[in-house]
Amino acid sequence: MKRRTLIKNSVLGTVATIIATNSHAQMSTPREVEGPFYPITPQKDQDADLTQVKGKTGRARGQIIEVTGQVFDQNMNPVEDVTIDLWQANSYGKYHHPHDNSEAPIDENFQAWAIIQSGVKGRFKFKTVIPGAYPLNSSQQRTPHIHFKISKLGYDSLLTQMYFPDHPLNKKDGLFKRKSKEEQVMMTAKKLGDNNQYRYDIIIEKV
Numbered sequence: 001m002k003r004r005t006l007i008k009n010s011v012l013g014t015v016a017t018i019i020a021t022n023s024h025a026q027m028s029t030p031r032e033v034e035g036p037f038y039p040i041t042p043q044k045d046q047d048a049d050l051t052q053v054k055g056k057t058g059r060a061r062g063q064i065i066e067v068t069g070q071v072f073d074q075n076m077n078p079v080e081d082v083t084i085d086l087w088q089a090n091s092y093g094k095y096h097h098p099h100d101n102s103e104a105p106i107d108e109n110f111q112a113w114a115i116i117q118s119g120v121k122g123r124f125k126f127k128t129v130i131p132g133a134y135p136l137n138s139s140q141q142r143t144p145h146i147h148f149k150i151s152k153l154g155y156d157s158l159l160t161q162m163y164f165p166d167h168p169l170n171k172k173d174g175l176f177k178r179k180s181k182e183e184q185v186m187m188t189a190k191k192l193g194d195n196n197q198y199r200y201d202i203i204i205e206k207v
């Protein structure tokens, strides 16, 4: 073979390999806006149980749920030591944030914010309550959701929101409706049985 043909073939080979590799890569978890209520008030208790606040005896109001999942890269290899920063409204639909002016009450026993790590096999788990819906304006509501900031050195950081399956407000939510069906599936937790257990996996991209 002539040298030029050899080079051409090897370039084509490389392109074919890249295409083949990418066709197996999973779509990463779709991004969503951070929203105005990322916590700004310092908080000592940021553990994986949002239904209790250290030093208080009460329990958060609302339906208690447990969310388990795994963090993967796009080749579905588990990713350990990922920082999972999550925050949400309480069961009344109120953020513990000074800029949330809604009339809904604060729940002093709700932790509202957690920063946890993925562990062995990228696994994580947290306990919380189903967040309430909250009004955006006089005609629109946000469907219940949990905000996430996911980060690890060597990976693209990811801001997203997790939704709940079959919630009637999902269909009316402006942000949720904007996503494709496939994206909606990836952003929606799966209910496991009737036990208030949910599964939510996260896929992040290597830099």
Ligand SMILES: [Fe+2]
Pocket (backbone or CB within 6 Å): 035, 037, 142, 145, 147
């Ligand atoms: Fe929100």
